[in-house]
Amino acid sequence: MPGLSLRLLIALLPALSATTASAVETPTKVRYEEVVRSVLYMPMYVALNQGYFKEAGLDVNLKTSQGTDKGMAALLSGSADIVLIGPEASVYVANSESPVKPKVFAGLTATDGFLLLSREPIKEFDWNMLKGKSIMSFRPGSNPDVFLENALRKHNLNPKADVKMISNIGAAARAGAWMSGQADYAIFLEPEASNLEKSGQGQVVASIGREIGQVDFTSFTATDAYLKKNPKVAQAWTNAILKAQTYVQNAPPATLAEHISAYFPGISEAELVTTINRYRQYDLWKKTPVVEEAAMEKLQDMLIASGLLEKDKRVKYELIVDATFANEAK
Template identity: 40%
Template sequence: MKGLRIALSILLSFALIAALAACGGSKTEKVRIAEVTRSIFYAPQYVAIEKGFFEEEGLEVELTTTWGGDKTMTTLLADGADVALVGSETSIYVYAQGSNDPIINFAQLTQTDGTFLVSREKLDNFTWDDLKGSTFLGQRKGGMPQMAGEFALKKHGIDPQNDLNLIQNVDFANIPSAFASGTGEFVQLFEPQASIFEAEGIGYIVASFGEESGHLPYTTFMAKESYLKENPETAEKFTRALYKAQQWVENNPASETAKVILPYFEDTSVELIETVVDRYKSQGSFATDPILDQEEWDNLQNIMDTAGELPQYVEYDTLVNTTIAEEVMEE
C-alpha cells in the first residue's frame, strides 16, 4: 500500500505541474534582433530592453550588432535573426532581386536621417558652398546615409560627383578613425561619434542631414513575410513593447533616457549621451509611434531615385505592413 501511495503521489505531482504549466505559464519567446549599428539614434530600442517592456510582453530579446546594411540583411535572409533593424531601402533592394519571401517593414524606429556634417575646421559662418572643392568622406554607396547626404548636397546646388572629392571606399565601421587620422576635410557621421569629435576638437558639427532630408523610414524593424505570418502574436508583442518605449522617450527628459541607455555606450559619458538624445529629439528623429506612413515611403524612394540607386518603384502596401502597429496603438 505504501508503494501505491508513493506512486499516486508522484502522479498527482506531475498532474499538478502540467496543470500549472498549462494555466499559469506564459512561455517566454526569444526574438533575435540584428541591428545595423550601435547608436544613440536607436535609443527607444535600448529603452524597451532596459525598462523591461519586451519582458512584460513575454519576450526575451537577443540583440546583435551586425555593422552595415549588407551584413544585417544577409543575417536576416540566412535566418541568423528574426528581426532586423536597418534602413528600409534594404527591403527594396531585396525585393528588386526577386525574393520569394519579401522583407516587410512592420515598425518604424527613426524617421529622419541620423547623420551630421562634421568639418575638420571650426567654421563660424558655414554655408554649403564651403564643401565645393573639398574632400568629403562619405558613407557607403547605396546606403541610406550616403543617399540622404547626396540629396542634401544636391538640394544646395552641389554635385557630389563633380563639385567635391567624394570618398566612399572606407568601411562603415572605419569612417571615424579614417577622419581622425587625417582623411577628408568634411565627414558624414552618426552620433555619438560626431559629438565626441567635437568635444575632442577633432571636428565640428556644422549641419544636420536629418533636418535637410525630411521625414523618411530611416531605420525600421523588418522581418521576412513568412515570419510575420507564422508569428503574428510575437510581432504584436514586439511592436507593443516598442511603442511603450517610444512614448517613454517622448515623455521623459533626455537626461532620463541617457541614464537608461548608458550600459550600451560604456565609453561615452552620460552627459554626452544626454546631449545627443536631446539633439535627436529636438529635430524629431525618434518616431513617436511605430507607423511608417505613405509620405515617408514616397520620400525614401524619391531620395533613392535622386541618388540613382532606386532599382524599381515599389508600392507602399507591397513592403509595408502597418496593421500590427495600428492595432497596438488602438488598444
C-alpha cells in the same frame, strides 16, 4: 482507493498549475540585429532596459550587424528574425530575384540621424563651403549616402561633380580614418559626433535629417514568411516599441541616459545626456511605429535622384511595408 487518488490529485494540482503556467509564460526567443550601435536607436534600448519586450513575452537576443547590407544578408539567410535597417534595402530586394522578400513592419527613426562634421572650426556654415571638398560618406546605395546626396542637391551641389565622396571605409573604421586626417568633412551618428567634437577632432555644422525632413531612416524588418508565421511576435514587438516611443517623448534626458548607458560602455551618462539633447532638437525619433506611404514614396524619389532606382522599378507600398502591426499597436 478512490479517496486516496482524489487526495493525491488535489495535492498535485498546484504543481501541475505551476508547470502549465510556466509553459505558457515561456518567452519567445527573437534573434535581432541592429544596423549599428547609436543613440539614434534609443527607444529600442529603452524597451530592452525597461523590460517592455519581456512583458510582451519576448526574449530578445541583440547583435550589431555593422551595416544595412549585412543586416539584410542575415535576414535573407535566416540567421536573424528581425533586423533594424534602412528601408531602402527592402526596395532593392523587392526588385531582385530573391525568393525571400523582406517587409518593413514598424518604424523607429523619423529621419536621418547623421550629423555633418567639419574638420576646421566654422562660425557660420554655408553648404557652398563643401564645393571642391572631400566628404566621408557611407556605403554607396545606403540610406546615409542617399540622404547626404539629396541634402547636397537641395543646396544646388552635384554629389558626382562638386564634391569628392569617400564611401569605401567600413562602418567600424570611419572614426579612426577621420582622426587620421582623411576627408575635409564627414557624417557621423551620435555619440561618435559629440565624442569627436569633444576631443577637438571636428565641429558639427549641420543635421542631414533636418535638411531632408521626415522620411523613415531605419525600420524594423522581417521576411514576409516570418511575419505570416509569427504575427503574435510581430505585434508584441511593435507594441513594445510604441510603449518605448511614447516614454521617450517626455522622459528627462538624464533618466534616458541612465536607461541606455549599459549599451554604451566607456561613455559617461553626462556625455549621453549631451547627445540625447542634440538629437531631440532635430525631432529624429518617431512618435509611433507607423511607416507612412508618403514617406516611402519620398524615399524612392531620393533613390531615383541618386541613380539607384529606375523610375519604372518603383515598388508599391504594400510590397515593402506591412502596416498591420503598427496600425494595431496599443
